[in-house]
Amino acid sequence: MKLLLVVAVALVDADGRILLAQRPPGKSMAGLWEFPGGKIEPGERPEETLIRELAEELGITVKADCLAPLTFASHVYEDFHLLMPLYVCRRWTGTIQGREGQALKWVRPRQLRDYPMPPADEPLIPFLLDLV
Ligand SMILES: Nc1nc2c([nH]c(=O)n2[C@H]2C[C@H](O)[C@@H](COP(=O)(O)OP(=O)(O)OP(=O)(O)O)O2)c(=O)[nH]1
Numbered sequence: 001m002k003l004l005l006v007v008a009v010a011l012v013d014a015d016g017r018i019l020l021a022q023r024p025p026g027k028s029m030a031g032l033w034e035f036p037g038g039k040i041e042p043g044e045r046p047e048e049t050l051i052r053e054l055a056e057e058l059g060i061t062v063k064a065d066c067l068a069p070l071t072f073a074s075h076v077y078e079d080f081h082l083l084m085p086l087y088v089c090r091r092w093t094g095t096i097q098g099r100e101g102q103a104l105k106w107v108r109p110r111q112l113r114d115y116p117m118p119p120a121d122e123p124l125i126p127f128l129l130d131l132v
Pocket residue numbers: 006007008027028029033034035036037038039082118119120121
């Protein structure tokens with residue numbers, strides 16, 4: 001089975017809330033709430049992927065040394081195995097905006113379970129509850 005490498009980040013604001021983005025219509029798992037991020041392109045380091053994706057998707061600038069590894073997801077979907085490191089980031093510059101039409105929501109860790117997420121993400125929630 002194909003191994004798909006995706007990198008994601010929990011952006012944490014000053015109130016300890018975490019940013020979720022809603023997968024837009026037309027994409028796989030449309031409507032589910034996920035952590036910002038995306039596929040690691042050939043030749044990219046995961047931190048570079050996140051820096052690129054956060055600029056493209058949210059319009060913010062993040063430095064590699066503000067990305068702290070937290071945990072990872074390993075999940076078998078129907079046609080690929082997802083391996084997804086999850087970073088945490090509390091510092092960025094710029095104003096967060098959904099630049100690809102995606103809905104965004106700042107969510108308290110205890111409320112994460114109220115937002116339907118891709119199945120790979122559910123085991124990540126306890127790590128976020130411990131962190132914030
Ligand atoms: N960014 C992100 N992707 C996630 C999360 N959880 C999860 O299962 N994924 C999956 C969904 C996608 O299959 C893949 C990320 O792909 P992507 O966001 O770069 O690309 P995409 O939506 O165009 O993917 P797709 O339409 O080809 O499925 O990882 C998450 O929390 N954040």
